[in-house]
Amino acid sequence: MTDTHVAAPAKTAAPPPDAPRNQALAKAALLLLRGRTLVVLVLLIVIFSAISGEYLTQSNLILMTKHVAINAILAIGVTFVILTGGIDLSVGSIAGLASMVSGGLLFKGLNFPGGTVFFSVAVVILIGIVVGALVGAVNGVLITRFKVAPFIATLGMLYVARGLAQLHSNGGTYPDLAGTDARGNTGFHFIGVDSLLGIPVAVWIMVLVAVAAIVVTTKTPFGRRIFAVGGNERAAVLSGIRVNRVKIAVYVISGACAALAGLLLTSELGAAYPDTATTYELNAIAAAVLGGTALAGGRGTIIGTVMGAFVIGFLSDGLVLVGVSTFWQSVVKGAVIVFAVITEQAQQRLQSGLTKRTA
Amino acid sequence: MTGVLEAIDISKNYGGVRALKDVTFTAHQGKVNVLVGENGAGKSTLMKILSGSEQPTSGEIRLDGEPVVLGSPRAAQALGIGIIHQELSLFPNLSIAENMFAGRELRRGGLFVDTAEQRRRAVEVLARLGQGHLSLDTAVGDFPIGQQQLVEIGRALLEDVRVLIMDEPTSALSNHEVDVLFGVMADLRAQDVTVIYISHKLDEFRRIGDWVTVFRDGSLVAHESMDKTDTGWIVRQMVGRDPDSLYVRNSSPVGDLLLEVRELTAPGFHDVSLSVRAGEVVGIYGLMGAGRTELMECLMGMRKAEAGSVAVRGKPETRGTVQARMAAGLALVPEDRQRDGLVQTMSVRDNILLATVARFTRAGLLSGGAEQRTADAKVRELAIKSPGLAAAVTSLSGGNQQKVVLARALLTEPVVLLLDEPTRGIDVGAKSQIAALMADLAAQGFGVLFISSELAEVMAMADRVLVMARGRITAEFTAQNVTEEALVTASASESVLEGQQ
């Protein structure tokens, strides 16, 4: 990313003569554009609740938020990667692999020569997340040490991890993850099915992950370095930042988030199957982009990504709720994503127009 | 005296800011018209208006006395007004011929690119620029930057131009290449072409200019025939004060040995030995491609050394990573701010603190207050002009951006500061500030090692001057015995030029 000469304000059109008033207008427009994900979300809620009385009920809002949780967690992980200027196409497959690994441990345990060992649910979840983190680490190493382009490395991993997930059960499904008391592995449904204080546990987990991610990105030196690597890698190197470490770390985070999302999905379903979360990576990337994360790196926020996930989730569920056909669901979703990117660029233009240095 | 291109009462507003205030400017036909002024003085804005890429807020442009509207660069081109921009606008992956005709390929039968004719004309133009030896098929990106700049100039010469605007075309050229360019400009003048030439390099433009026009703060403050002016007059007009204060010479006593480099070798340079002491400002003078930047990057740990040693404060530093060199006490302000220095997506504050951000934490979390205080102190100390710490770093002028990178380097608490072309592309006022800073740092006991391609600058600022050519140190002078001639001879002997080509 050495060619990120974002500056180039000279090429933007300058506002016309009656500037002061126009500038005020432009500032208002900029504010609107910055909060556009929120604006879109509010619009969606208004439109759908006008069509269906069931949309804006407490129980539906909770349900939709629960559906959002899985994509939001995936998207938060992916946002870390995109902020460094990379991309992670393997998150859907990592979710699938983590799902199969954990499902297998719960369903049939781990075979040793001496017999079969079953782990408690907490340990199984931990193992699942560690598997995701390890796959992420392999991504990171491929990208930093072997200089494979992120797109290619994670595209490869998309296939490898999915294949490993299928190999794990030879293509089959682990149908029953309830566990037994004798094996001491009951309770997996807690993270995907149960609620705390009326809010699904999955939503609590999303909130935790989001808060942690916000703190890491905005309040830690590591977060600052992520933005620096994505904004200008060479400048980051010269500032003494261990760029490779930062990159490996973000892929590990992305892998761990993906695994967590896969586990939530599996817990909710009560079954693990190798196709779990197929193509979810695209939804996750879409949420990040929708939330204003620049694919070139260096620019974006976790909160934006979460908002993006909400827009996608509330839109999809709304379309199902009012009974729109699958085909139109695709069309509308695609159109919203492209529209979001157009407004993102409008924001960039407006912003550089306003902060323009007079040469 | 008739003016071929005139700007009458031109004003230009950006938002609420007036970049040009009622400027009336005449470019004299068949002359080299030099425009000078600090960055932000308005000269580039005027050139953008004259070349059609920006529209004036008010005022009129006349060509041969007739009012014209230059609605786009293409419209300006159609009227015979060409421009060479300061930044290269070449396609690095295409060959010279392809670049020269990019977007206006010669056609044969209306459909196919007439490659043969394009090559013939490219060779012609290159010969005119004294670059007939360049291979037409090499990708432009593989040439040194100076030669790329000449290709860019060649592209403008292909057009039938009546007015040619050159915005700092020599910033990346070696002295030899500058001579060639000036020869071309003399040719153009002889063909009655009007040349408008923007430059920061006082010693250069005095050689070629016929008229000089000085801008300051968006206004045209002086317009004079070159032979009626002298350097001092020009600088006074530009900065509104006396030029004697332009460069501050370090005069602090020399102390301990801080940096000692022994027979350092890496791709781009060989067997370089040098030393820098506390309180000393050491300059490295040399042409582009002499290995200076490679040396700096190797010292900073961005390039692996093949042989040799580096010791800081008497301790050998053998790990050779950026982190290790930084911890040992080195800090580098790179040559290309945009590429290596700034994180364009970040604020002024975050850029200043980037290298030291880990220091401002409490329980692992960044402490906004400490960050703010530290960044604010640096902004004051270095007199960085910025709309605020949270402003995008790209909204600052070149000189202030350079100070941001410098502030970041200083925060790492170095003992030796490495500065690669610290004054490149910044205006005279900022240059003098940077020079003062360097002297001040030396007085505080830092060692300063800097690279410069400007003779006047290196002679005025350095206590000792090392000359680099073809990857080797070829000469060393003290401030007392250095002369321009000696520097030029050491840096650009015939063998060096041959080797470059």
Next chain:
Amino acid sequence: MFKKLLIAATAASLLTLTACGGDDSASSSGDSGASAPAASKLIVIITPSPDNVFFKAEQDAASAQAKKLGYETLVLSHDDDPTKQSQEIDTAISRKAAAIILDNAGADASVTAIQRAKDAGIPTFLVDREINKTGVAVAQIVSNNAQGAGLGGQEFAKLMGNKGEYAELTGKPTDTNAGVRSQGYHGVLDQFPDLKMVAQQSANWDQAEALQKTQTILQAHPNIKGIIAGNDTMALGAWAAVQAAKKDIVVVGFDGSPDVVASILKNGIKATVLQPASKISEMAVDQADAYIKAGGKTDQPEKQSVDCVLVNPDNAKSVTDFAVS
């Protein structure tokens, strides 16, 4: 340096691991290798992804029957991608297979590839899904989806007491069977004026998608009493949603997969329609064998359909691997 080697080794072993896996499933019986002479004894079996137990049973039954009759087998999966299927048929042609057993990837999109096999002298026996052309494949042996859906619809209506609101989850819209089953259901259900379909959504045969869509549908229509799904994986997804919502809702699927049969035995999902996948596969292999031995003749009609069987708590115990014993 050592670190780099270690990393390389890890990456390599990861890759090898998958590569081995690929071999395993691609040539589950390459005993005598590719040394097959002109008179080929190779039967190529191509099905959708064995992720779905139904197709796995289909593959396994065909492969076992072929080996019993003395053939080598090559088992491939096209993942419902007609392009991949076409390439796999090319593989069969270049390996000079004796016959192809195919559960195809699209009623129209598969015709050209099957024709290409025919032109190369390789007979294709279709199982499970039909194509929209006759005279190309030697046989098209399918379970009678319409009849099966009729059975499923009747059972569903009975379980609902012939009245109440229900939702339907349909399969991948591009799959013929998705349409045939839906029509079969409605052929029965639409006769009952008190049975009211309040939502119809495609869940693309996918379990997780069925789960989420069912949850949303239950939000919109809290009074739903039944959900009828176009296959068993979607029925399982719907059932997970019903359980989470702690509602008493009738769920009926289609396929007769072991997971759903198990659920029926536990009084979860109420019924499914068993497609005799194993039987169809065996029939196809038997007919292929007869065709080869007769020197390219068959006495069977091209279109053959095998009736489906309703599975409910009464007979669920006797179901194994897509067959009622």
